[in-house]
Amino acid sequence: MNTKRWIALVAAAVLLGISLVINSAFALFQTNLDTGLADIMAPAGSDYMEYVIEEGSMDERIAVLNVDGVIQDTGEASPLFGASGYNHSFFMDQLEQVKQDDTVKAIMLKVNSPGGGVVESAQIYDKIKEIQDETKKPIYVSMGAIAASGGYYIAAPAEKIFVNEETLTGSIGVIMESVNYGELAERYGVDFVTIKSGPYKDIMSPTRDMTDEERDLLQGMLNESYESFVDIVEEGRNMSEKEVKEFADGRIMSGRQAVEIGMADDFGFEEDVIANLKKDFDLGDAEVFEYGASEGWGSLLSMKVNSFFGNNMESQLLGKLFSDYNSPRMMYLYGEK
Structure with a gap:
């Protein structure tokens, strides 16, 4: 890596520190600004701005909710490098908002996600079921380029699921991954010292091989989550366990295949x-709207940093180093973490 790249990396690290100071300094200002905007642009009792997609009656409205990106609770702060992506807290608040808003008569859930965390997916599913059971508001799903694993999990309870012919969906299953770099470390003379209270305390440690007993323990956990996933699809799609398990082996499928086997209802944008x-x-006369939030200073700084550094590999790796939490966990996820 040349001198210019090293300078860029150091500058990025410095900017990270500066961003933390800026975010703290403007926290109060941003809160007051967001509150003011919400008062002006949001309906009474709402903390969020609403953007009208189609004009219509404000007494009968259709809410459009978006799940775009990996379903994972990474906190509310926008990352310095890259787009802010899916915000779990914000999305859960939107679900509560449409539940409480009596003018919302129906919901369209747009899903463009490879899935994500087991816990977060279950939280969304439970809230959707709560809305359906308590308010009887219908929910239709519009799947984008991908709605796989956890993306399908949250779509399963909808009254109808619409796909594009080339939508990637399915991938019903659970995954847990870790990296074992123990042999590489040994090659370079790195010795890891671990003091633990029990034999399984460092299970899935990246510094050693997994034992058969540890693998059995984790496999049992994944099997339980898998069976829960199958149950969700059974109920949502009115299928038998046998019918679901014929394709619930982690396979990915197209929108055409999903419609053919009953995992989706129809094609449509x-x-x-x-x-x-x-x-x-x-x-027919309903207003169609979606929620939005004002961009904070963190997002603005993120865009400036990306503009300055571009998409070079070093900045991406540094961003992951600063923002990723790599502790292994169960995921309803298709593709790489």
């Missing part, structure tokens, strides 16, 4: 899903 909601529930 977002506008088609909205049109079906209006037709099926007599909401």
Whole structure:
């Protein structure tokens, strides 16, 4: 790596420190600003701004909710490097908002996600079921380029699921991954010292091989989560366990295949899903809207940093080093973490 790259990395590290100071200094200002904007642009009782997609009656409305990115609770702060992506806390608040808002008569859930955390996916699923059971508000799903694993998990309880023919979906299953760099460390003379209270305290340690007993313990946990996933699909798609398990082996499939086996109902883009909601529930004059939040200083700084450094590999790796939490955990996830 040349001198210019080293300078860029050092500058990035310095900017990280500066960003923390800036975020702290402007925290109060941002809170007051966001509150003021919410008062001006949001309806009474709402903490979020609403953006109208289609004009219509404000007494009968269709809410559009977005799940875009990995379903993982990484905190509310936007990362310095890269886009802020999916915000779990913000999305859960939106679900509560549409539940409480009596003017919302139906919901379209847009899913463009490879899945994510087992816990976060279950939280979304439980909230969706709560909305359906307590308010009877219908939920239609519009799947984007990908709605796999946890992305399908949260879509399963919807009244109808719409896909594009080339949508990647399925991948029903659970995964847990870790990296073992013990042999590499030994080659370079690195010795890891571990003091633990029990034989399984460092299970999935990246510094040693896993034992058969440890593998059996973890496999049992994954099997339980897998069976829960299968149950979710059984209930949501009105299928038997045998029917679900014929394709619930982690395989990915296209939208065409999903419709053929009953995992999805029909083909359609977002506008088609909205049109079906209006037709099926007599909401022809309904306003269609989605929630949004004002961009904070952290997001603004993120864009500036990306503009300055571009998308070179060093900045991406540094961003991961600063933002990723790599402790192994169970995921409903298709593809790499």
